[in-house]
């Protein structure tokens with residue numbers, strides 16, 4: 001079987017044929033060059049208006065990198081024609097395998113972009129003998145295409161979340177779709193201001209806003225205000241993930257204060273290395289953390305009291321009816337207020353202020369993918385970690401959309417990966 005036969009099977013071009021092939025060496029590695037020729041009767045397309053036009057002249061031969069095969073670099077060789085277009089003037093012809101001035105074929109760029117969903121970008125570059133910039137440019141192409149072609153119809157539930165970006169208090173606003181069965185990142189706002197969220201609702205449009213049934217957020221006032229203002233008919237929900245995050249912050253505060261006080265008073269440092277055994281879900285503790293936790297339980301510590309209050313509160317999420325859940329909530333708040341733990345009392349205040357939104361959790365049960373915001377938040381964190389060192393907002397944005405946006409791709413005759 002000839003190489004041309006394989007190429008015609010995986011990537012055939014209507015007005016061009018594959019010609020002679022020869023060996024080459026690139027970066028000390030073997031490669032194959034394949035000539036491409038235009039069919040004799042085919043007229044070149046003007047890249048300005050996509051119309052067949054008479055030829056003008058030919059440019060020197062250019063090399064286009066294709067998907068590597070068996071550890072060999074693969075290149076197409078082609079001398080682009082210039083066309084004499086009555087509308088656009090003299091322009092370079094349009095070719096089906098590459099766009100603009102790119103040295104890599106479109107197929108190869110989609111190949112890199114797909115791998116970049118599975119591996120960090122520098123590893124993709126390393127694996128295929130290309131540069132980080134080439135991978136970035138491929139991903140950017142995929143994201144731009146995906147954003148242009150995605151559809152926003154039928155969005156019933158969204159989750160609004162924030163994620164830390166760079167060091168210090170820089171945040172991004174993330175909006176996910178969490179309709180049942182659908183999980184994808186819809187929007188990234190620089191900052192977590194009212195304006196950054198309002199832009200999302202504007203993009204969604206009046207109709208889209210009116211179609212929203214559920215909005216899951218944390219208690220960030222900017223998010224609550226804008227959601228109410230822009231999609232007033234949707235049920236607002238404070239979701240479990242964000243509430244439990246508040247609990248963990250307060251337990252951590254109690255632990256830090258207590259550890260400091262114990263150290264000042266010369267007590268045994270029992271709270272050292274206790275952070276995670278107090279914060280993690282007890283089912284997920286490592287054996288060492290579990291031992292540490294049971295050791296802590298034998299002391300009458302404020303941290304342990306805070307921990308137990310949170311564990312007790314977990315029962316709240318198991319209720320089925322809002323009314324019963326509300327009774328539990330009020331009871332729990334009363335007890336927690338007597339705990340004399342200031343950070344916990346602060347949580348109580350927050351819960352009481354948002355009682356109605358909190359109980360909406362039970363109204364919406366089963367009607368959106370629960371746990372979706374937490375899952376997406378974890379994935380976003382992984383992306384951010386992998387993207388560590390991206391200083392530009394644009395690269396972070398591209399990485400997040402690429403991995404979490406569930407963006408559409410063009411349909412190819414052949415799947416290369």
Ligand SMILES: [Zn+2]
Nearest residue numbers: 046049085088
């Ligand atoms: Zn033209």
